Amino acid sequence: MSSGKSSTAGRIKAPNYVLALLFAAYVLNFLDRQLLTLLLNDIKRDLGLSDQQLGLASGTSFALLYVIASVPVAHLADRWNRLRLLAICIALWSVMTAACGAVRTFPQLLLARMGVAIGESGGMPASLSLIADLFPRSVRATKLGIYFAAAAVGTMLSYVVGGYANVLLGWRMTFFLFAAPGIILALLIHFTTSEPPRGLYDEVADAPADTSLWRALGRLWAMPLFRWLCLAYAGANFSMYSLISWVPALALRVFELDTATVGLVLGVLTGFVVGMAQIMAGMIADRLARRSAAAPLYLVALTTAAIAVLIPLCLFAPTFAGLAIGFTACYALGGIYSTPSIAALQAQLPPDLRAKAAAILFMLGTLAGLGIGPAVVGALSDHFAPTHGGGSLRYALLILSPVALLTALLFFMAGLRLRKEALAHD
Numbered sequence: 001m002s003s004g005k006s007s008t009a010g011r012i013k014a015p016n017y018v019l020a021l022l023f024a025a026y027v028l029n030f031l032d033r034q035l036l037t038l039l040l041n042d043i044k045r046d047l048g049l050s051d052q053q054l055g056l057a058s059g060t061s062f063a064l065l066y067v068i069a070s071v072p073v074a075h076l077a078d079r080w081n082r083l084r085l086l087a088i089c090i091a092l093w094s095v096m097t098a099a100c101g102a103v104r105t106f107p108q109l110l111l112a113r114m115g116v117a118i119g120e121s122g123g124m125p126a127s128l129s130l131i132a133d134l135f136p137r138s139v140r141a142t143k144l145g146i147y148f149a150a151a152a153v154g155t156m157l158s159y160v161v162g163g164y165a166n167v168l169l170g171w172r173m174t175f176f177l178f179a180a181p182g183i184i185l186a187l188l189i190h191f192t193t194s195e196p197p198r199g200l201y202d203e204v205a206d207a208p209a210d211t212s213l214w215r216a217l218g219r220l221w222a223m224p225l226f227r228w229l230c231l232a233y234a235g236a237n238f239s240m241y242s243l244i245s246w247v248p249a250l251a252l253r254v255f256e257l258d259t260a261t262v263g264l265v266l267g268v269l270t271g272f273v274v275g276m277a278q279i280m281a282g283m284i285a286d287r288l289a290r291r292s293a294a295a296p297l298y299l300v301a302l303t304t305a306a307i308a309v310l311i312p313l314c315l316f317a318p319t320f321a322g323l324a325i326g327f328t329a330c331y332a333l334g335g336i337y338s339t340p341s342i343a344a345l346q347a348q349l350p351p352d353l354r355a356k357a358a359a360i361l362f363m364l365g366t367l368a369g370l371g372i373g374p375a376v377v378g379a380l381s382d383h384f385a386p387t388h389g390g391g392s393l394r395y396a397l398l399i400l401s402p403v404a405l406l407t408a409l410l411f412f413m414a415g416l417r418l419r420k421e422a423l424a425h426d
Contacts, residue, residue, distance in 0.1 A: 121359075148282070308402070
C-alpha cells in the first residue's frame with residue numbers, strides 16, 4: 001500500500017457507522033421495492049387489474065427505468081461524492097413510494113414505480129463502491145454479507161409491518177407510512193458522514209476515474225469473469241425475484257389468509273433465517289477465498305442447484321406452514337449469491353470501475369428478475385387460471401426450477417474462469 005494511502009487511513013471515521021447507514025439504506029431500498037408484492041391482491045381488486053398487469057407494475061415498470069438509469073448514475077458515483085449521491089437517491093425513491101399510494105389508474109402506478117426505480121438505481125452501486133473503500137479485502141466479503149442481509153430485513157419489515165398496516169390503514173396509507181423513514185435517513189447521511197478516499201485498501205496506484213463511460217464499459221466487458229457473472233446474476237435474480245414477488249399472493253389465494261398473517265409468518269422467517277444466511281455467506285466466502293479465489297463461486301453454484309429441487313416442494317406444500325418453510329429455505333440458499341459474487345469481482349477490479357461493475361450486474365439482474373420474471377409468471381398464471389383456479393401460480397412458478405439449474409452452471413463456469421485467472425497470476 002502506498003504511503004499516501006496509509007496517511008489517509010486515519011481520516012476514515014467510524015467505518016462501521018457508515019456501514020450501518022448503508023445497511024439502513026438497503027433495508028429501505030428493499031422494503032419500498034417489495035412492499036408492493038404483499039399489496040398486490042388489494043391493488044388488483046381496487047384498480048381492477050389482471051395478474052399480468054400486476055407483474056408489469058411490480059417488476060417490468062421498475063426494471064425498465066432501473067436499467068436505463070443505473071449505469072449513468074453509477075458512472076457518476078465513480079466520479080462524484082458517493083454519500084451525497086446516495087442521500088439524493090434515497091430521498092427520491094421515498095417520495096415516489098408515497099406516490100404509489102396516491103395512484104388511481106394502472107398507468108399512474110407504472111409511472112410511480114418507475115420513479116422508485118430511478119432513485120434505487122443509484123443506491124446499490126454507490127454503497128458497494130463505498131464498502132470497498134471502507135474495509136480491507138481480508139474482511140470485505142464479511143462486511144458485504146452484513147450489507148446484503150439488509151435485503152432480508154427489508155423483506156421482513158415489508159411483510160410484517162406492511163401486512164398489519166394494510167389491515168389497519170389500507171394499502172394507500174401503507175405506502176405513505178413506508179415513505180417517511182427514507183427522508184430522515186437521507187438527511188442523516190448527508191449531514192453526518194464524509195466521503196472515504198478511493199482505493200485506500202488496494203495495492204494499486206491511485207488513478208483518476210475513466211472519463212469516458214464507453215471506454216470504461218469496454219474495459220469491463222473485456223473481462224471473461226465479468227461476462228460469466230452477468231449471465232449468472234441475471235438467472236439468479238429471475239428465479240429469486242419471481243419467487244419473492246409471487247409467493248405472498250400464492251399464500252393469500254390458496255390458503256385464504258389475510259395479509260397480516262401471511263406477512264408476519266413470511267416476514268419473521270425470512271428476516272431471521274435469510275439475514276443470518278447472508279452474514280454467514282460473507283464469513284464463509286472470506287475463509288474460502290483464502291484457500292481458493294474460485295471456491296466462493298463454487299459454493300454459490302451448489303446452493304443455487306439445491307433450490308431447483310426445493311422450489312416444487314415449496315410450491316405444492318399442502319399447508320401454509322410447509323409453504324412458508326420451503327420459501328424460507330429457497331430464499332436462504334438461493335439468495336446468497338450477491339456476497340461472494342461482488343467480493344470476487346471487486347478483488348479483480350480497480351476502484352474506478354467498481355460502481356459501474358455493480359451497476360451492470362444489478363441492472364441485468366433487475367431486468368431479468370423484476371422486468372421479465374414477475375411478468376412471465378403473471379402471464380403463465382393467467383394462462384393456467386381457467387384449469388387451475390387460485391392455484392395457477394403454483395404451476396406458473398415451476399418455470400423457476402430449470403432456470404435455477406442453468407444458473408448454477410453459469411456460476412460454476414464463472415468459478416472456473418476465476419480459478420484460471422488466479423493460476424495465471426501465480
